[in-house]
Structures are given as structure tokens and as C-alpha cells.
Amino acid sequence: MKIDNFSTQIFETCLYSRDLEAAKSFYVDKLGFTLYTYVPETLLFLKMKSGMLLIFNPDKSKNKEGLPPHFAEGKQHIAFNIDEEKYEKVKEELKNEDIEIIHEETWPTGSKSFYFEDPEGHVLEFVPASVWD
Amino acid sequence: MKIDNFSTQIFETCLYSRDLEAAKSFYVDKLGFTLYTYVPETLLFLKMKSGMLLIFNPDKSKNKEGLPPHFAEGKQHIAFNIDEEKYEKVKEELKNEDIEIIHEETWPTGSKSFYFEDPEGHVLEFVPASVWD
Numbered sequence: 001m002k003i004d005n006f007s008t009q010i011f012e013t014c015l016y017s018r019d020l021e022a023a024k025s026f027y028v029d030k031l032g033f034t035l036y037t038y039v040p041e042t043l044l045f046l047k048m049k050s051g052m053l054l055i056f057n058p059d060k061s062k063n064k065e066g067l068p069p070h071f072a073e074g075k076q077h078i079a080f081n082i083d084e085e086k087y088e089k090v091k092e093e094l095k096n097e098d099i100e101i102i103h104e105e106t107w108p109t110g111s112k113s114f115y116f117e118d119p120e121g122h123v124l125e126f127v128p129a130s131v132w133d
Numbered sequence: 134m135k136i137d138n139f140s141t142q143i144f145e146t147c148l149y150s151r152d153l154e155a156a157k158s159f160y161v162d163k164l165g166f167t168l169y170t171y172v173p174e175t176l177l178f179l180k181m182k183s184g185m186l187l188i189f190n191p192d193k194s195k196n197k198e199g200l201p202p203h204f205a206e207g208k209q210h211i212a213f214n215i216d217e218e219k220y221e222k223v224k225e226e227l228k229n230e231d232i233e234i235i236h237e238e239t240w241p242t243g244s245k246s247f248y249f250e251d252p253e254g255h256v257l258e259f260v261p262a263s264v265w266d
Binding site: 001002003004005006007008009010011012013014016030031032033034036047048049050051052053054058061066067068069070071072073074075076077078079080081082083086089090093094096097102103105115122123125126127129132 | 134135136137138139140141142143144145146147149163164165166167169180181182183184185186187191194199200201202203204205206207208209210211212213214215216219222223226227229230235236238248255256258259260262265
């Protein structure tokens with residue numbers, strides 16, 4: 001089969017975090033994600049314009065009944081797309097929220113992307129789609 | 134800040150797998166992903182219409198120099214979007230590739246989604262976006 005004939009994107013991406021209160025403060029209060037569902041100590045679902053960021057307590061999602069269990073431990077990495085013309089502005093907004101930028105990279109295309117961490121230590125990035133052209 | 138003012142989607146989602154040859158056979162040869170980069174034992178980058186699926190050997194990505202390290206262990210979960218009208222067709226295609234469907238769920242919206250696993254045991258799903266409306 002050819003997945004492009006059926007699907008355009010990954011619509012649900014999961015991160016695993018035990019402190020969902022801290023995740024909620026960070027993703028909802030600081031980054032301004034739209035809260036879709038929050039079940040304390042269990043899950044935090046966040047809606048983007050196109051797709052969902054699902055944050056699970058791995059101790060709960062590992063032992064899920066009904067749906068297939070899933071979980072992970074570690075420092076996961078995800079990247080959000082950003083228009084090149086909004087790149088400097090989003091960097092500024094993060095600084096205003098006291099979020100530290102841990103690395104900035106200049107890619108072979110000439111585009112830049114930058115990295116920061118969530119409270120669990122997951123590695124987040126804002127990246128222009130053009131990096132992958 | 135309000136992330137929707139800057140970003141529309143998660144553009145890079147990462148899975149961690151040690152057997153990248155098996156991952157390549159599964160994602161490229163069976164699911165038909167477009168291969169972007171493959172570095173044996175290190176990384177496998179796959180391109181979708183909108184966004185990237187990045188598969189890393191965690192032993193390598195954990196000790197990366199230059200870029201921030203990241204890694205995870207476990208059974209991660211991701212979901213690909215699917216048009217409702219192509220739902221049965223994609224199920225058929227997976228069966229033709231001898232991929233077992235491990236679960237099918239009917240959601241409160243009435244939409245259905247189904248689950249299957251990659252060679253590493255990561256839990257994949259095809260889900261209509263309408264599930265999240």
C-alpha cells in the first residue's frame with residue numbers, strides 16, 4: 001500500500017508524563033494549547049489546529065483495559081511547525097514565558113529551528129516545514 | 134502565548150526502535166511511506182504529505198552530540214488520520230500486507246478507528262479526525 005493515498009499526517013502524537021498538573025501548567029497556561037480533556041493523574045488531551053497532542057501517565061496507559069495499552073519512559077522529541085516569518089516572534093513569546101531555549105540549529109537549507117524542554121524533560125522544537133523540503 | 138497563532142500541527146513525531154531494518158521493511162515496504170533518509174543502526178526518516186515520522190535508535194539518539202539528546206523505551210502510540218470513506222479500504226490494504234488488526238473501537242461520535250502494531254510493538258492507529266470534533 002501507499003500511506004499517502006490514505007493519510008496526510010500523524011493526527012495523534014503521545015507523550016508520557018507522570019506529573020500531569022505540571023504538564024497542564026506548561027502546555028495550557030504557558031504555550032496556550034486548547035484543553036480538550038483532563039483527567040487528573042491519568043491523561044491530558046490537547047487540541048491543535050490540525051491534530052492532537054495526547055499526554056498520558058504511563059502507569060495508567062500501560063494498564064488500560066478496553067483499548068490497547070501503550071507507555072514509554074525517556075526524553076521524547078516532537079517538533080511543531082512554524083512559519084519562517086513567525087520564527088523570531090515565537091522565540092520571543094517563549095522567553096516572555098520564562099522558557100529557556102536550550103539549542104538553536106541552522107540546517108543545510110539555511111532555515112533555523114530551536115529547542116526547549118517541557119517539565120518532564122521532553123525535547124520540544126519549533127521547526128519550519130521547509131527544513132524537510 | 135497561544136500556540137495556534139504560531140503552529141498548526143506537530144510536524145515531527147519520533148518513535149524509538151533498535152531494529153531499523155525491520156522498521157524500514159514495515160513502514161516503507163508494507164505501509165508505503167516515502168523514505169527520506171536512512172542511516173543503518175541510527176535513524177530512519179519517513180515523509181508524509183504533511184509532516185515527518187522520525188524513527189531513532191535510542192542508543193544513538195541518547196548520545197547525540199550537537200543536537201539535544203532524546204530517547205525512549207516502551208510501546209509508544211501514534212495515530213494517522215484517515216478519511217471516513219477510505220476507512221474500510223485501508224483496513225483491507227493492511228490485511229493484504231498480513232498486518233494484524235489488534236483492536237477496533239467505536240467512539241462516542243459513531244466513528245470507528247483501528248489499531249495495529251509495528252515490529253517494535255509500537256501501537257499504531259488509523260483514526261478519522263472527526264473523532265476529535
